[in-house]
Amino acid sequence: MLLPFSLDTYDQRYQRVLERMKQRDLDVLLVNLPDNLSYLCGHESIGYYWYQALIIAPGLEHPVLITRISEKASVDETSILRGTIYYRMHFDDPIQMLVEFLTKHGLAAKRVGIEMQAFNIRPAHWDRIKEVLPNALFHDASNIVLEERLVKSPEEVSFQRNAARIADHAMQAAYGALRPGVTEIEIAGVISKAMADVGGEYPAFPVMVASGPRTTMIHGLPGHRPLVAGDLVTMEFAGVYHRYHAVLMRTAIIGRRPRRLGDVADCVKEATEAAIASAAAGQLTRVPKHVADEKLNRLDLARRRVHRVGYSIGLGFPPAWVEAMALEDSDPYTLCESMSFTIEPNLSLPDEGFGYKMGSTILCTAGGGESLSGLDHDLVVID
Structure with missing residues (x-):
């Protein structure tokens, strides 16, 4: 067996x-x-x-x-x-x-x-x-x-740490492949191959890549659109190890970042890191959501958040990697040590022509959340 x-x-x-x-x-x-x-x-x-x-x-x-x-x-x-x-x-x-x-x-x-x-x-x-x-x-x-399944054993946590390492490797490979003329599907292929190269298994949800105006789609699957200079690119996927998932979401821009985008990126980074820090054992699951929204409201962005701030994650098969808990007001759970969940205050601004993704898989500890990803929460600029 x-x-x-x-x-x-x-x-x-x-x-x-x-x-x-x-x-x-x-x-x-x-x-x-x-x-x-x-x-x-x-x-x-x-x-x-x-x-x-x-x-x-x-x-x-x-x-x-x-x-x-x-x-x-x-x-x-x-x-x-x-x-x-x-x-x-x-x-x-x-x-x-x-x-x-x-x-x-x-x-x-x-x-x-x-x-x-x-x-x-x-x-x-x-x-x-x-x-x-x-x-x-x-x-x-x-x-x-x-x-x-909500509270993970030490062995389950180790599997998710491996999954996060796999996802980080693939995201770095994606950054290296972003350039004008490359299609979204090609970027998704780079991500999939990079994960397989370091032992990643098939994920419960397809690799998501969207560029330009398509970034407003919170679940934008890759298409045949070629990237052009000035494009924003959002990416979301999960590293998988023994079926345990670690989701990673990041946004990059090909060329200089416009001022408005830079302001949004900085605000989302602030919201993400504050929400992670607030995710300590003993807190109600709604706390990281309210912390993130408070930071986003510095630029009136909480209302542009079109997705839950996060949800529990672990073992998964297609069509989804989502578990029972959600970081929402209606959720009945209290955070406990060794719970794992995403934090992802993602935005869609169709009236401004772009969306923004930033998220990682988080481990709850006594002192706050720990991001299993080693990547920072900045907008990545591709020169």
């Missing part, structure tokens, strides 16, 4: 999830998110666009996965799973197989936790589950595993 963590680590995670289920009075938990499944048993595959579910219940000897027969080699090679139910797509009904298993173990009429917010639960799956389990009591258990 190819496992990033010890068998004891997976067992400890499983036991903590069972305890969370007990606190929620759940008899069964169906885990669908691929990152949650990987967290609990190591399984790594991109076959999750077909139905799969990890069945967890206190009375079971071990968790049981339902997945396609084509995933068997991946299950054997990348997971600790000892009980797997395989189905043949186009021939077998995985939901019926789920019902048969729950019925066999006396769980078909119990309190069942469902990851309602899992992107790979289709409406047809949900309708079918309700149809064939009419006596079950369903509860939204979307955050049970996600909340367990």
Whole structure:
């Protein structure tokens, strides 16, 4: 088996999830998110666009996965799973197989936790589950595993530090490739190759590169536009190590920076560094947001922020690297040591023809946030 963590680590995670289920009075938990499944048993595959579910219940000897027969080699090679139910797509009904298993173990009429917010639960799956389990009591258990993942172990932190090193290397390579005539797609290719050259894995979201007026797009994917002198270029991507992500966002300009852009860049740097410093253990998650907005409002820029100031990050698979926590007023969490999250007070100013990205992955400590990136927060000027 190819496992990033010890068998004891997976067992400890499983036991903590069972305890969370007990606190929620759940008899069964169906885990669908691929990152949650990987967290609990190591399984790594991109076959999750077909139905799969990890069945967890206190009375079971071990968790049981339902997945396609084509995933068997991946299950054997990348997971600790000892009980797997395989189905043949186009021939077998995985939901019926789920019902048969729950019925066999006396769980078909119990309190069942469902990851309602899992992107790979289709409406047809949900309708079918309700149809064939009419006596079950369903509860939204979307955050049970996600909340367990918020505080990172020392080994997880080391993986994210490696991921941040990979991202820094790729950003430096991108700076070296920025020049008139090079397309956004070519820059994205430089970034991807640079990450692979130092051991980076595929990220949960594509490399983002936007230039000129396209920088107003907060999630601007690279196009065929060639760079020209005077262009602003925004870049966002994540280094990945053992599926643990460290996101990095920076902005560069080809040539001299105009005064207005320089003022905005300096203000964003001030907001970013103040927010990082405020992200100490014991603070409410909304604190870095308010600190960043206060600094941005020196130039009336908080209202131009079109994205959360940050969110928790760690283990990830496509289509996203986002975890449960957000640095927002509505978020219920308190920052704890060894939580990892982004801080990214990104701006979009379409009326001025540009946007601005600045962000890194941060580790919460007792004294404030620590940026896992070794790069500074200045606008990079490409002469």
